[in-house]
Amino acid sequence: MDGEFYVGIDLGMINSVMAFTDGDGTISIQRWEKGHTKFPSVILLTPNRSYAGQLAIDRKFYEDRYHFENCFKRMMGTTHKQRIYNVDYTPTELFSMILHKMIRTFEEEHGHKIERAVLAVPADFGDAEREAVMKAAYLAGIKEPKIINESNAAAISYRHDTTDFIGKAAIYDIGGGTFDVTVMDMHENGFDVLSNEGSKFLGGRDWDLQLASIIQKKIIAGAGLTPRDIDNDSDLRRRILSEAERHKIILDRVDRSKGALLVHGKYIGFEITRTELDNATIELVSKTIKMTNDAIRAAGLTPNTLDRIVLVGGPSITPLIRTMLENEFPNVEITRYDPIHAVARGAAIYAHSVFKTKDIKIRSVLNKTFGLKMGIDGEESVCNLLYRNVTLPMSKEVVCRPKMDDQDVLDVAIYENRSNRGELHTPLTRSRLLKTFHIPLTGRISRGRTKIYIRMSADLEGMISIEVECNNKTDTCDLGSDIYLSNEEFSETMHRVRMVQ
Structure with a gap:
């Protein structure tokens, strides 16, 4: 109906993004605090309440920072639990807190209740991870969630903006914590997925850690510390990682960057170069290129029969990634497309289709x-x-x-x-x-x-x-039955989720 919103959510390990369309299909990106389009995928847990997103970041310096939870996307679908204030938190519950805060903010701004949404997940996610995402959606109040692979969503958005492209493309999607490459045939009638490869343990966070290691060595040398001193100082390790995140972005644009950290009352200066970062991360890029070649072969293609490689995801702007891809695939057109919003936009476009128009056709392959x-x-x-x-x-x-x-x-x-x-x-x-x-x-x-x-x-x-x-008796086994909670479990968890500020 007119005035209806169709929502797509890119659940990222570092940041999440929400896009939506109105009844006519017009696409918008939801904006959060200070007009930002990225919602930090972080939770701060305290004895009385919890905080999500930018508010969690702002308050972590005033609350117990040891209960600042992030990067839990990689643990989705596992039995991992974090016991905090006598409560066992699962990655699913933490993600439901992120979703609930995003949804509540959207509802308050637009005056529209979200009960249906499309959630984008890594193509490499298996059955357990997808069940966990569905459970998080139910806990967040989404009664009718649908799942789409992130690379498929990016392809939908790309095709929406590049209507003249028909051919075989590899969607190279590198996010904050995961990497996927999907080879598909884009044609007039829809999308035929030919193959998927990827890893939920390879993403921009790994670039951060490599750069943090470089900075840490410079701090050790400049301050006269030992590696054990760093190991025993969690606050310094956190600040080094924060500096790595900042300088990685700078080095995407310039060849060198300078910084300083306060260590034992004295500022220790350091300089890092793009060459140092490239040398430390060349193996990471090589892994993505191997998976890209594997996906091309699994699709029954060769690099010479692939028309285009489309780069999406924040880390895709890293110069080394494009350089190495161009060297590996000299005859393939390589283009970068909307690194931050492509997945969420595509999920919203797909939501408009799956819940209303039914005009997008995707033929997928099994991911495991x-x-x-x-x-x-x-x-x-x-x-x-x-x-x-x-x-x-x-x-x-x-x-x-x-x-x-x-x-x-x-x-x-x-x-x-x-x-x-x-x-x-x-x-x-x-x-x-x-x-x-x-x-x-x-x-x-x-x-x-x-x-x-x-x-x-x-x-x-x-x-x-x-x-x-x-003996003529048939039993049905439901792998998805565990996404439902008992009434008592659901009530207890929902109470915690709804306490998120």
């Missing part, structure tokens, strides 16, 4: 390989059924036998990994357990004669479902 734990030649490994970088939807069935006569329960362990199509089995050590289902078996069970059919399917959105059939 999924399989079952089975005994193969006396050793347990993962029997792969659904493969990554294969076009969705897909389905596969396997037949197994009970281990013993009169067996009453079948344990079905679901794993994900990064194996490529054709790799039938993967060691457990290279796979990640998602969930184990305990399926009751009924009827006559014979070790030698009873057949158990296990069907694994992935729908058009990559959501996994499992069915187990035995």
Whole structure:
């Protein structure tokens, strides 16, 4: 209806961005404190209340800074917990606080309640991470969340602004904490994703840490300290990292930068050069280029049949990244596009489509390989059924036998990994357990004669479902069931989320 807003959110490890469209499809970027378009993805937890975004940064010098939480995106979908003031906080809950503060600020400014939104996540996020994002959305009050890969969202935004481009492109998306490269065919009728590669442990934060290491060595030399002195001074380490973040941005524009830090009552000056930063981060860029080549091969292409590489994400403005890409792909057009807002804009455009016009068509591939734990030649490994970088939807069935006569329960362990199509089995050590289902078996069970059919399917959105059939009885296994909380858990968590200022 007219006046309706369609919201897209880029949940970043360092900063998050919200974009929205009105009923006519006009795109806007939400602005926060002091007109900024980036919402810091940080939480300050105190005994009485919590703070999110810029307010958390402003208050951390007056509150207990040891409970200043950031960079938790990489921990989404894990069992990691941070116990603070006798409360166990999960990365999911912390992200829900970020979302809730963003949504509440938007609602207060625009007078419109957000109950539907598209959330952009790294293409490399597996099933557990995506479930965690969905749970965070529910906790934040979003009743109908949808997920889109960040690189897909960036492609939608790019195509919206570059309507004349039709061809095969690699979306090179490097954010604050994650890296994805998606190869896709952009055509008149939509987007066909051909392959994804990436890592949730590679992003701009790693450039910060390398530069912080350079600055730290200069401070040690200038102040006469030892590495142990730095290790024992958390405040100095924090200030060194803050300086690294600042100088990294400066070195994107100039060849050298100077700074100073107060150490034991004395200012210690230092100078850093772009050459020093490049030498320290060349291996990081090399990793992204390897993944880009892997994605091109997985798509069935060569660099000579790729039309364009589109750079998005804040760190993509780093000169070394473009230089090394141009050297690796001399015959491919390389262009930089809206590094900060591309993902959020694309998510908002997609929200307008998925919730209203239905005019954007994306054919995606599965982002991970999924399989079952089975005994193969006396050793347990993962029997792969659904493969990554294969076009969705897909389905596969396997037949197994009970281990013993009169067996009453079948344990079905679901794993994900990064194996490529054709790799039938993967060691457990290279796979990640998602969930184990305990399926009751009924009827006559014979070790030698009873057949158990296990069907694994992935729908058009990559959501996994499992069915187990035995003696004409079928059980459905829901990997996503854990995103829902009990009424008591939901109430307790929601109370904490709503206390965020």
